[in-house]
Amino acid sequence: MKAAVLYKANTGLEVVDVEQQGPKAGEARVKVKAAGVCHSDWHIMNGDWPLPLPMVLGHEAAGIVEDVAPGVTNVKPGDHVIFSFRPHCGRCLYCSIGRTILCDGHNDTPRWVMFDGTHRLKRHGDEIKQMARIGTFAEQVVCPAEQLVPIKKEMPWPQAALLGCCVPTGVGAVTRCAEVEPGASVMVVGCGGVGLNVVQGARLAGAGAIVAVDLLDNKLEFAKKFGATHTVNASSTNAVEFVRGLTGGRGVDYAFDAIGGEATTLQILDAVRPGGTAVIVGMAAMNVRAPITPYTMALQEKCIKGTMYGSVRPNLDFPWLVDQYLAGNLKVDELVSRTYKLEEINEGFSALRGGQVARGVVVF
Secondary structure, three states, rough: OEEEOOOOOOOOOOEOOOOOOOOOOOOEEEEEEEEOOHHHHHHOOOOOOOOOOOEEEEOOEEEEEEEEEEOOOOOOOOOOEEEEOOOOOOOOOOHHHOOOOHHOOOEEEOOOOOOOOOOOOOEOOEEEEEHHHOOOOOOOEEEHHHEEOOOOOOOOOOHHHHOOHHHHHHHHHHHHHHOOOOOEEEEEEEHHHHHHHHHHHHHHHOOOEEEEEEEEHHHHHHHHHHHEEEEEEOOOOOOHHHHHOOOOOEEEEEEEEEEOOOOHHHHHHHEEEEEEEEOOOOOOOOOOOOOOOHHHHHHHOOOEEEOOOOHHHHHHHHHHHHHHHHHHOOOOOHHHHEEEEEHHHHHHHHHHOOOOOOEEEEOO
């Protein structure tokens, strides 16, 4: 089968033929139907997250289960599924308390090999790793079945793929992590795929003022469609001063950094009112640091939180998001700016870096 493999940082993906071993106990094979082009993949491609290579990237995807190995009970052949890039062992502390995104039941093996420590992909005899144990930029994926969530078959494939990362990450940051209440004021920094879903998560939560911040006017126009009540182009307007002017000088109740970086982290902390909450959603490079002022944090009782994957519970939240889309409450069609063939995947990342798309999707 064909897969897009990263052999060296900053060299692009190579679409090549690879050999795939069938599923072992507790695993399933899925025919991939669509996979999103995400910034997290780009962090590996450009060396921000130095991981061992070669590796098949891709983690935001959906497909059809083709076959399952012994011990699999949550999916069966023919099921339509969304991939979860986090495991769910069901036994560890975090799974037991409903924080499944933090599951540490499989920490004895790296996150790019199967739970038994072995690989399922080879090329010319060399083993190839899979991002998040799935590696969905491939025609087929063999992975742990616990990372598959069955969904209704009415869900179209490109939209289903985006429910595997950018939609739950953004919506969940608002509804699961911050628990924004109706009428609250919200600022969202960064209006890419994740940021747009923070915006619509705020809309779903019934927030009052929803201020979207970006450097590109085309992204701010996207944000208006997803529920932003105000937009700020930070290249010409001070976003913190804008939200203070909007809130009687106090600052917003909640601010979300959907980019991830020193400047944006400090910006959302500055933008929230005393007693407000700043949430880091975007994943920064591993070496980024942001110097906060403990005195101000204590004096003004500000809270800063991080969220991984929107703090969602995939087995519960993915089907709920599907229902919200099918009911017309969740905008996902508007996220799919462009579609690509697998052979065009590097074009997708070029468009992502240039800010030309809300989300690009590889359709198989």
